[in-house]
Amino acid sequence: MRIELAQVTQLKTEAKGEQTERLLIILSKGTMDMAAPAFMIATTGATMGKEVHMFFTFWGMNAINKKTVNSMKVASVGNPGVPMPNILGMIPGMTAMVTRMMNGKAKKAKMPSIPDMIKMAKDLGVKLHACSTTMEMMGTTKDLLIPEVDDVVGAATMLSLGEGGQIIFI
Amino acid sequence: MSTVEQHKVVDSRGSFCPGPITDLFKAYRSSQLGDVIELLATDPAAKADVTAWAQKSGNQLLDIVDEQGYTRIIVKITKKRS
Numbered sequence: 001m002r003i004e005l006a007q008v009t010q011l012k013t014e015a016k017g018e019q020t021e022r023l024l025i026i027l028s029k030g031t032m033d034m035a036a037p038a039f040m041i042a043t044t045g046a047t048m049g050k051e052v053h054m055f056f057t058f059w060g061m062n063a064i065n066k067k068t069v070n071s072m073k074v075a076s077v078g079n080p081g082v083p084m085p086n087i088l089g090m091i092p093g094m095t096a097m098v099t100r101m102m103n104g105k106a107k108k109a110k111m112p113s114i115p116d117m118i119k120m121a122k123d124l125g126v127k128l129h130a131c132s133t134t135m136e137m138m139g140t141t142k143d144l145l146i147p148e149v150d151d152v153v154g155a156a157t158m159l160s161l162g163e164g165g166q167i168i169f170i
Numbered sequence: 171m172s173t174v175e176q177h178k179v180v181d182s183r184g185s186f187c188p189g190p191i192t193d194l195f196k197a198y199r200s201s202q203l204g205d206v207i208e209l210l211a212t213d214p215a216a217k218a219d220v221t222a223w224a225q226k227s228g229n230q231l232l233d234i235v236d237e238q239g240y241t242r243i244i245v246k247i248t249k250k251r252s
Contacts, residue, residue, distance in 0.1 A: 040187065044188045046195075047192055049251055110184055110186065110189065120192060
């Protein structure tokens with residue numbers, strides 16, 4: 001499947017006299033507990049006046065895929081942070097249960113949902129970039145991505161977006 | 171151009187990071203130089219976060235007042251980003 005590379009959003013920091021600090025967050029994991037901190041940091045970075053870019057690669061694409069963005073899960077297997085014996089995580093339905101538990105906790109703490117976090121981040125000027133290789137590999141096309149995605153880029157573009165700034169890999 | 175300085179109260183009580191700072195930022199976006207924003211927060215991280223934000227954005231932290239069960243953080247807008 002061929003991917004049409006969208007016009008790359010302006011790479012250069014707009015010259016405003018002073019150099020804007022940059023923050024690049026690379027999200028490579030596709031669970032709610034990975035995506036939420038990524039968006040929280042992005043949003044906060046934007047309020048601190050940083051130019052914030054998010055690059056979604058591998059399972060991180062779940063956060064910008066129309067099909068999965070509303071139903072991101074929390075892993076019950078291979079996640080020793082979950083307060084139960086890890087072997088129980090293999091039982092069918094456990095992922096759903098752990099996800100429900102975490103969503104409940106998030107709601108209680110008035111934490112916004114992932115789609116709401118995306119809207120907030122966009123409102124503050126955060127740029128969302130999808131990884132072209134992952135799209136090719138997974139057979140994802142641009143129309144399957146949420147409209148908030150700015151463009152589809154490669155690693156070189158991604159690195160240039162973070163050049164001289166802070167880079168966080170999740 | 172309006173020169174009347176405003177005093178806005180932003181109630182972020184009950185929301186946690188990054189809630190208070192984004193609420194503050196939204197108020198900051200619609201404010202003018204000289205305005206004072208008073209942020210009410212229950213998140214214990216808000217004090218340090220707003221202090222860091224003010225320092226970073228060049229705005230002035232006027233006061234942090236501990237009230238019963240929440241904190242009032244008062245910021246004066248002294249720098250606006252274009």
